[in-house]
Amino acid sequence: RKEVEQDPGPFNVPEGATVAFNCTYSNSASQSFFWYRQDCRKEPKLLMSVYSSGNEDGRFTAQLNRASQYISLLIRDSKLSDSATYLCVVTELNQAGTALIFGKGTTLSVSS
Amino acid sequence: GAVVSQHPSRVICKSGTSVKIECRSLDFQATTMFWYRQFPKQSLMLMATSNEGSKATYEQGVEKDKFLINHASLTLSTLTVTSAHPEDSSFYICSARDGDRDYGYTFGSGTRLTVV
Numbered sequence: 001r002k003e004v005e006q007d008p009g010p011f012n013v014p015e016g017a018t019v020a021f022n023c024t025y026s027n028s029a030s031q032s033f034f035w036y037r038q039d040c041r042k043e044p045k046l047l048m049s050v051y052s053s054g055n056e057d058g059r060f061t062a063q064l065n066r067a068s069q070y071i072s073l074l075i076r077d078s079k080l081s082d083s084a085t086y087l088c089v090v091t092e093l094n095q096a097g098t099a100l101i102f103g104k105g106t107t108l109s110v111s112s
Numbered sequence: 113g114a115v116v117s118q119h120p121s122r123v124i125c126k127s128g129t130s131v132k133i134e135c136r137s138l139d140f141q142a143t144t145m146f147w148y149r150q151f152p153k154q155s156l157m158l159m160a161t162s163n164e165g166s167k168a169t170y171e172q173g174v175e176k177d178k179f180l181i182n183h184a185s186l187t188l189s190t191l192t193v194t195s196a197h198p199e200d201s202s203f204y205i206c207s208a209r210d211g212d213r214d215y216g217y218t219f220g221s222g223t224r225l226t227v228v
Contacts (some may be wrong), residue, residue: 017193043205043219044156096169097144097160100217104155
């Protein structure tokens with residue numbers, strides 16, 4: 001199985017801080033890349049897609065470097081509500097179709 | 113947006129019994145369904161991929177005779193954990209792909225299985 005590796009975490013930051021998460025993937029054939037957010041005991045929810053040109057959504061910025069097989073997520077002005085586990089996700093083509101392959105996740109805890 | 117309904121959300125069963133988990137796509141046709149398992153503090157691990165009307169493709173190390181997957185219609189997929197044991201206790205979650213939307217992966221809310 002191809003791997004998706006993430007920062008081990010946890011990240012404990014105060015409100016207002018800027019925090020960056022990194023991710024590397026080993027399957028050079030991966031076509032699509034995402035960051036998902038998972039709250040405790042809940043299903044993962046799509047945070048944003050990641051493109052080579054970079055993608056920004058409010059306080060969140062994602063970057064993809066295909067040559068280095070590296071993905072990043074930057075969160076600016078952290079809020080208490082940002083506390084969650086952030087999952088780096090890539091797609092992988094298998095016999096039945098294209099599946100999402102998840103990293104182990106990085107836990108973020110934002111405190112007041 | 114696309115919604116996937118997963119039931120039950122929580123189930124406790126005795127060792128040796130079987131448990132069926134259902135996932136329904138409510139407002140779209142799920143041409144492909146994925147089943148994942150997540151142990152505490154671990155990532156979601158893909159168990160199997162199924163396309164409507166065909167047999168599921170299982171990932172290496174996943175016993176197809178233990179985890180029966182049926183994807184008989186475009187809106188329903190089921191996972192049956194047969195002869196469950198305590199080590200099968202986990203968070204099971206399905207994901208459906210809306211074939212009409214690029215990368216339209218939608219997740220069910222998950223099923224927390226405890227085998228006692």
